[in-house]
Amino acid sequence: MDALIVIGGDGSFTGGLIFQNEFNFPVMGIPGTIDNDLYGTSHTLGYDTALNTVMEAIDKIRDTASSHDRIFIVEVMGRNSGNLALEAGISSGAEMILIPEVNLDIDTVINNIAKINKKKKSIIIVYAEGCNYGAAYEFANTIESKIKNSNVRYSILGHVQRGGIPVPSDRILGSILGYKAIEILLKGESKKMIGYKNMDYNIISIKDSISKHKNIDKKLYEIAKIISKQ
Numbered sequence: 542m543d544a545l546i547v548i549g550g551d552g553s554f555t556g557g558l559i560f561q562n563e564f565n566f567p568v569m570g571i572p573g574t575i576d577n578d579l580y581g582t583s584h585t586l587g588y589d590t591a592l593n594t595v596m597e598a599i600d601k602i603r604d605t606a607s608s609h610d611r612i613f614i615v616e617v618m619g620r621n622s623g624n625l626a627l628e629a630g631i632s633s634g635a636e637m638i639l640i641p642e643v644n645l646d647i648d649t650v651i652n653n654i655a656k657i658n659k660k661k662k663s664i665i666i667v668y669a670e671g672c673n674y675g676a677a678y679e680f681a682n683t684i685e686s687k688i689k690n691s692n693v694r695y696s697i698l699g700h701v702q703r704g705g706i707p708v709p710s711d712r713i714l715g716s717i718l719g720y721k722a723i724e725i726l727l728k729g730e731s732k733k734m735i736g737y738k739n740m741d742y743n744i745i746s747i748k749d750s751i752s753k754h755k756n757i758d759k760k761l762y763e764i765a766k767i768i769s770k771q
Contacts, residue, residue, distance in 0.1 A: 543726075722735050
C-alpha cells in the first residue's frame with residue numbers, strides 16, 4: 542500500500558488524519574455522506590442518491606395524505622444539517638420545510654401550518670431530524686393539540702435513505718473525485734480533501750473540511766418559502 546483514500550464524513554476524515562499523524566502514511570479524503578455537510582464541496586458522494594430516495598418516498602406518501610386529508614410529517618436524515626430536507630422538500634413540492642438552521646419558535650410554526658391547513662387539508666411537512674421541536678411523534682402530538690380537528694401522521698424514513706443503487710450523478714462524481722485524489726497523491730501531497738464546486742475541483746485541507754461550517758443555501762430556502770406560500 543502506498544496511500545489511503547478515505548471516503549466519508551467528518552468522523553472518517555478525523556480518523557484518517559490521526560492515522561497519517563501516527564504512522565506518517567499519506568491520506569487523501571473524498572467527501573461521502575448523505576448529510577452533504579462537509580465544508581469545501583457543493584456535493585458529497587451519496588447525497589444525490591439519498592435525495593432521490595427521499596423524493597420518491599414523499600411522492601408515495603402524498604397519495605395517502607391527499608386521499609385522507611392528512612397533515613403528514615416526513616422526517617429525513619441530516620444530523621444538524623438541513624441540506625437534504627431542503628432540497629427534498631423543494632423537489633417534492635412540500636408545503637413546509639423545517640430545518641435546524643432556521644429556528645422559528647413553535648407558535649410561529651403552528652400558525653403557519655394552520656394557515657396552510659385552511660387552504661389545503663393535505664400537507665406535507667419535510668422535517669429534518671436535527672430540528673428542535675422534538676421527535677417526529679412529539680411534533681405530531683404538538684400539532685394535534687394546538688390545531689383543532691387536525692389529522693396528523695408521521696413517517697420516519699430512517700436508514701432506507703442510506704441505501705439503494707447509486708444514481709448516475711453520484712457514479713460520475715465518484716469517478717471524477719477518485720481520479721483527482723490519485724493524481725494529487727502521485728504528486729506527493731496528502732491531508733487534502735477533493736471537493737467539487739462550480740463544476741470544478743476544490744482542493745482544501747482535510748482539517749478545514751471538518752473544522753469549518755458549511756451553511757445551507759439561504760436563497761434556496763427563501764425560494765422554498767415563496768413556492769410553498771409560507
